[in-house]
Ligand SMILES: O=C(O)CCC(=O)C(=O)O
């Protein structure tokens with residue numbers, strides 16, 4: 140039985156932002172063409188793990204797990220994914236015009252990867268269900284992640300699953316597998332599609348039961364007051380000057396070159 144999430148592409152920015160508020164995610168089909176998908180996959184293949192940055196590239200869990208942090212700092216190609224047209228406008232609308240990225244991860248997951256636990260990436264506020272059921276209670280979107288899918292997803296490759304509207308639970312799932320009687324549904328999208336989702340929506344990556352490696356680029360956006368996660372910490376992360384020199388003013392701001400504000 141198919142467990143696919145029906146993916147609705149809202150054509151306007153207002154519709155996409157409304158989807159972030161009501162469903163917890165927005166589906167953006169066809170953001171990349173075949174050549175862009177191929178060049179991104181090749182760039183991800185070329186990345187070499189930096190252990191000090193908490194990168195991984197091993198099979199210690201019994202499956203290939205190559206996860207490279209701070210990808211924007213590794214190749215100018217990834218810099219262009221900081222402000223991809225069609226995605227960045229959503230981030231700037233939901234998080235504010237001074238929003239920034241808090242991370243960018245190039246992630247390859249190989250055959251044998253198990254199901255993840257259903258989770259919220261971050262639950263900023265825990266609130267009673269009766270408070271959350273009041274439509275006047277509107278929680279700001281503090282953090283979102285754009286998933287750039289670089290494969291045609293099928294059930295075997297390990298699609299991401301979401302429970303629409305579950306960000307309104309007011310809590311992380313903590314072992315629950317349903318919200319209001321609805322379980323996690325597969326995102327069976329195409330290579331080049333993007334799903335951007337807020338941190339509280341209940342979701343998980345699923346088992347890779349194929350013989351293929353799944354390629355995913357994650358761009359994590361946040362309100363300016365949410366700290367960037369660019370390991371290694373204590374001043375050991377350094378921007379690559381050659382890449383920074385190519386950044387536009389908007390890209391620089393998204394990397395953290397802000398106007399002074401609270402606490403600066
Ligand atoms: O692998 C996926 O599709 C989702 C991954 C995820 O949600 C996570 O690592 O937090």
Ligand SMILES: [Fe+2]
Pocket residue numbers: 258259260342343
């Ligand atoms: Fe997650």
